[in-house]
Amino acid sequence: MGLETGTYIDSLDPTWPTTGDPVSQGDDHLKILKSTIKNTLPNLSGAVTPTHTELNFVDGVTSAIQTQINAVQADVDSNEAAADLGICPIGGIIMYNGAFSAIPANWQICDGTGITPDLTDQFIYGTNTEGELLDSGGSADIGVITHTHPNAGSHQHGAAGGHSHTVALHTGNGSQANYASSTIPTSTDGSKTTSAVGNHQHAATGDHGHAAPAGAVSGTGANIPPYIKLAFIQRIT
Template sequence: MSLETAQYLHQLNPANPSGADRLKEGDDHIRMLKAVLKATFPGITGPLSTSVTHTFLNGLAGLLVPVGAIVLWHGAPADVPKGWAICNGDKAAKSDGTGTITTPDLRNRVPVGASADHELLSTFGQTSATYTSSVAGSHTHTGTAAEAGSHSHSGKTGDHSLTTAEMPAHSHMVAAPGTATSLLSNSNTLATGKQDGSDSNYTLTGRSESASYGKTSDGGEGKAHSHPITADGAHTHSLTVSQVDGHSHTVTVDATQPSIALHFIIKV
């Protein structure tokens, strides 16, 4: 019969060569077997460890990643390993050529174990939550500000010079020269007895005449002034908020947990 042909181990026919084959064709069979072995195991370029037994090799089948297994993967979408697909809700061809598989969309989601409360592939949860407090009756709030240490407040009053009209009611003493005796009287007036070169020589007369010269005691300087603000010691302030009618409060809380973004990939 004609010489058997094969490229890989699974193509070899254990019934060949038949007993009717001629002996001279044996060398052709041997060369074919060598070619099949090298084509089937091209990566074996040295001796295998003695621990690589048929039992070990058979056990590897149970260690292979099954179709549908999902793992986290760090890398660009274009670099996803062969036989794997990103979990983005798209369909992917199965590696064994038996059809396609629809990947679960795990983008922006965290997987949890399926249960009676959450069936397989069901989605739930949200990144934020809004809460409304129960209605509280009419009430007030009291409080005390935290104690502050001794401190001061800056600031000042505006400067102002008094005018004559703004000065309070007051009197001035008129005295005779050389004495401190007050001569304020309706019957005592000053005469025009001022001597040249002097501002203190005055004489009194008993006549009710208007004085053309006179000297009174000094009063005020007409200068501007201000009022300082002094520092206060450590103290607190008590406060009471005005009473309000019954009401509730609504708040929105960010419920996103601290996260890092990676790709979920599935074995196809």
Template sequence: MVLTFQGISLSFGQVGVNTATPDSTAALDIQSPPGGSDNRGVLFPRMSTVQRNGIINPAKALMVFDTTDMLLYYYDGGRWLGLVPKEPIGTSGPGEPLINGDITLTTGTITAPNLSGTNVQAQTVTTDNVVVPGFSNNALVPTGAIIMWSGNPAALPTGWALCDGGGGRPDLRGRFIVGYNNAVVDYNTVGNTGGLDQVTLTSAQSGLPAHSHSATLNGNTTSGGEHTHDVPRGNGTSGGAFDKGESDDNGWYGSASGGHGHSVVVAGSTNNANVQDAAQPHENRPPYYVLAYIIKLP
């Protein structure tokens, strides 16, 4: 074994290399020679991951360089921890080989413009945009799904289109939707349409059907016509109108049998009225609120 020391200063248990005044907080202070011409560093013990894990009872704070992971490791008394360089995750930087297993945070927040991987688990994810391979462009929603959109119909999310009948899409403009029912003819095929905004009733539906009116009247005349007339006899004097040839004066009296009445019965009907439909249509829709139907594209 050959030990070579150059410019070493020992002071009160401190070692200074290229300095006579080691830093008071350091047991070993290595500096470049005066003038900065020395560009050499400290070379830690180098070994593979198998060799590192094979160290029996490593001392706490023991540090080695792992040639398998190409990273410095130190022992914290229970496990080896790598000195992770500040490199973007997912690039070809030296930090990438460390991220080959699960990462668990008990506290703190992971902040990154882009986070990629095959399996990311978290209780809460707060982000402006989550892009997962195979599930981009809202692919968690199946193609052909239709939702109601309250935003601007001219500014739809990526991967969505209006249900306006274009491109083979259903035309749901101004329409209600009813559920599929294979037991009802009107509803047993997806895409069936029907119904009207307004309806004019026919005579059979409550307009004015053909009809007539009949009437019977009963009545009686009054019996107030009963009356009599008295006629006096002249007494042989001039001007007598009647003479029975007897000496007695007699008069004639009319009978009171003239009172009578009549019963009247009148029956008839009107002519048939012509068949007539309603003159104006009526509202056939429930109260409504307008939203746009949009469909998920492939």
């Protein structure tokens, strides 16, 4: 039987050489084996250490592994970029309720360190003007106002009390005369007028005061609504 021919391992026939082949052709068969192995594995210049199980992990791969890894990495980068834009861009600030030691490496608590604003004990006051970013104002305290009322209340009520009474009187000879109210005769004619001074006034003391509870109330921290404390963290990279 003639010698095998082939270029790669898949060309070899495991049934060759047959029992009838001359022993003198044995060296030719060995040369074909070495040739097909070298052609099949041309770039091996050292030991191949992966096991058959490890090599089988690449079963079904139809293109260069690095090419496929690059394609996967491109997808990952694209998804991360989309997530960054859609969830929180660099410079974005969110509220955080967790262990400070667990804050991601590209985030930082907003305590004034680095590029972060110091939001400790601060509320956020929105703006649509870029030039107003990081402006601050307001106060957590309120001013306590004190005042007094004077209690001097003395006063008087005055009235003019002078007045007179006119009565018809008649004398025996028909003449008229004026008489004081205490000296009017019993036998007179005509119209007479009595006269008496009655101006007077009533005096009363009206000093008084108004009392109101005036406990010592501090305005410190009294200008804020009920609250729950959370941390603010900012994405820095």
